[in-house]
Amino acid sequence: MATDRPEIEIRGLHKSFGDNHVLRGIDLEVARGEVVCVIGPSGSGKSTLLRCVNLLEEPSAGRVFVGGTEVTDPDVDIDAVRRRIGMVFQQFNLFPHVDVAGNLTLPQRRVLGTDTARAAAVARENLARVGLADKTDAYPAQLSGGQQQRVAIARALSMGPEVMLFDEPTSALDPELVGEVLSVMRVLAGEGMTMMVVTHEIGFAREVADRVVFMDGGVIVEQGPAARVVGRPQQERTRNFLDRIL
Ligand code: ADP
């Protein structure tokens, strides 16, 4: 497979829910190892955009490629595609009745068919990666929100994804717990993971993002290096948004 092809390629993407035309022609490429932060007002279509990348939502028009495979090809093996894409949500979505180790081993066994011993080893490795090696036996309810979100990230990593999508991963957290989750994401970015991150954490975007994309009304209004989009926005809509959140 050609390595110069973007890891994620979105072309002419539209998505409507009934009469609500939410995505109105999105073109976006994310290179291998690139970190793209997506910012924009509530309702601008950021979550819908991420969800179209792994077909949690079916695009109304346009094409999406991940790792060179067309996700929007009607004949695609979507389960195979989803295995290559890890997703982390605002709500952590852990299995509440299973301990932390189980949260990481069950999907590997069910989706990948990994044997028990191997799945447990991968779980340990990824819990160590997010700083939670000592929590394998805990249940989600016994953990802080920040720890739960780090488990959710470790669970996604256990599937060996090529791409990670984050949808406001720190928005449900108490302020003092945001930093530990951003730290894990910063390390992943440093390791070369390809990431799309919807976030209101402008400081994180400035520090970690290779590119910031500002969306409003279902289109990309402006994109570029964080220092430019956040530091010297060219578009009035971007300036208004940043004025409101900073
Ligand atoms: P953002 O993440 O930027 O806040 P969303 O992508 O969640 O925006 O939502 C954009 C628009 O799409 C909103 O008007 C929302 O109500 C609508 N929408 C999102 N998901 C659905 C859905 N599953 N069914 C109907 N409407 C939806």
Ligand code: MG
């Ligand atoms: Mg959203």
